[in-house]
Amino acid sequence: MSHEDVLNPNQLPHDPEKATLEGKNKFIGFWMFLGGETVLFASLFGTYLALVRSTSGENTPENLFGLELVFIMTMLLLTSSLTSVYAMYHMKNHDFKKMQLWLGITVLLGLGFLGCEIYEFYHYIHEYGFTFRSSAFGSAFYTLVGFHGGHVVFGLSWIVALMIRNQKRGLNLYNAPKFYIASLYWHFIDVVWVFIFTVVYLMGKVG
Amino acid sequence: MTERTESTSRYKIDIRKKEYKEEMVHQVTSFTLMILFTFIAFGMVVMEISSYFVKPVLLLLAVIQVVFQLYYFMHMKNKGHAMPAMMMFGGIVIAIVTILTFTSIIWW
Numbered sequence: 001m002s003h004e005d006v007l008n009p010n011q012l013p014h015d016p017e018k019a020t021l022e023g024k025n026k027f028i029g030f031w032m033f034l035g036g037e038t039v040l041f042a043s044l045f046g047t048y049l050a051l052v053r054s055t056s057g058e059n060t061p062e063n064l065f066g067l068e069l070v071f072i073m074t075m076l077l078l079t080s081s082l083t084s085v086y087a088m089y090h091m092k093n094h095d096f097k098k099m100q101l102w103l104g105i106t107v108l109l110g111l112g113f114l115g116c117e118i119y120e121f122y123h124y125i126h127e128y129g130f131t132f133r134s135s136a137f138g139s140a141f142y143t144l145v146g147f148h149g150g151h152v153v154f155g156l157s158w159i160v161a162l163m164i165r166n167q168k169r170g171l172n173l174y175n176a177p178k179f180y181i182a183s184l185y186w187h188f189i190d191v192v193w194v195f196i197f198t199v200v201y202l203m204g205k206v207g
Numbered sequence: 208m209t210e211r212t213e214s215t216s217r218y219k220i221d222i223r224k225k226e227y228k229e230e231m232v233h234q235v236t237s238f239t240l241m242i243l244f245t246f247i248a249f250g251m252v253v254m255e256i257s258s259y260f261v262k263p264v265l266l267l268l269a270v271i272q273v274v275f276q277l278y279y280f281m282h283m284k285n286k287g288h289a290m291p292a293m294m295m296f297g298g299i300v301i302a303i304v305t306i307l308t309f310t311s312i313i314w315w
Contacts, residue, residue: 014223018287031291035298042302046309054315071249078245082238085231085280092227136315187281191273198269202252206261 012094012171017180019173026177034188041192044144045199052204054136059128061137061204070201073116074193080109081190084183091179096171099179103163106186110156117149141200148196151189158182237275244268 013019018027052061087102121142124130132142159182166175248268251261278284283291 014220028290031294034291035294038295038298039301039305042305043309046306049306049310050313050315067249067253071245074245074249075242078238078241081276081280082234085234085238089227089231093224184281187276190280191276194269194272194276198248198265202248202265203262205252206265 012173012176014092016091016094016171016173016176018177020177023173023177023180026181030181030184034184037188037192041144041147041195044140044147045195048140048144048200051136051140056135056137059130059134059138061200062207064124064128064130065201065204067201067205069116069120070197073113073120074197076109076113076116077190077193080106080113081187083109084186088180088183091171091176094171099171100163100167103159103179107156107159107163110152110159110186114149114152114156117145117152121146145196145200148189148192151192155182155186155189158185234279237279241272241275244272 016023018024055061083102083106087099087106090096090098090102130138132139162175162178162182166179169175171179248265251265277295282288283295
């Protein structure tokens with residue numbers, strides 16, 4: 001396939017994200033990275049589970065966590081995962097505008113999630129005086145949940161950068177793998193969140 | 208001759224579009240189930256069911272949700288995903304060992 005073909009939106013094959021060697025390599029390399037991320041988050045979860053009882057004063061998981069906010073955050077992130085699935089569906093059908101639209105909705109939902117998380121941390125620090133340095137539980141909690149929040153920030157910046165950069169180019173074999181991989185990253189963020197809301201918040205409330 | 212190739216490729220595109228639609232149906236179904244499992248998990252904690260079953264059931268619900276996410280949303284059920292599966296399962300094995308070590312062997 002010549003260079004012109006690669007950049008021609010009318011020549012797109014099916015599965016445009018894996019049609020070029022570069023796309024295939026990105027796909028394999030990114031899954032390797034996700035395997036590594038799994039281990040990284042496991043070490044943070046292990047630390048949290050080991051230190052969750054090392055609290056100080058009244059700031060225990062049972063007293064701190066409010067399930068309403070966590071439920072809203074879960075719904076936002078889960079829905080944003082579905083909207084990025086829609087975006088990839090339109091990518092495979094070579095509909096660039098609809099893909100951009102659904103990616104935009106994904107970004108909005110992600111921003112909503114991020115806003116809730118910032119509010120949550122702000123609330124803990126100012127209402128409860130529960131900070132990173134309060135206790136070993138505090139350090140483990142902010143490291144684990146904050147690291148996930150950092151992933152959300154990175155994922156959002158990534159998707160927004162791709163959307164703006166390729167706005168006028170349309171879809172081609174050069175940027176299709178980029179969009180696909182960004183959406184995989186976004187799904188992985190939701191995978192981690194499923195374990196955070198289960199292990200940190202729900203199991204923290206059960207005690 | 209060109210007409211014929213065009214009609215065959217048109218036919219192939221239609222088949223693909225149908226495949227994508229079917230995949231979409233699976234994905235929406237898995238999304239609905241994930242929402243349902245989330246409701247069950249939160250409901251169990253809000254209703255304060257006190258039993259030593261609660262934690263294992265919560266973990267089981269989380270694992271099922273993640274399987275849906277990986278296999279349907281991230282397409283791991285599709286062809287050509289042997290390498291991703293190897294990476295993820297390798298990662299998961301080390302992840303489990305790490306968590307076991309941190310929570311049992313290491314003295315904090």
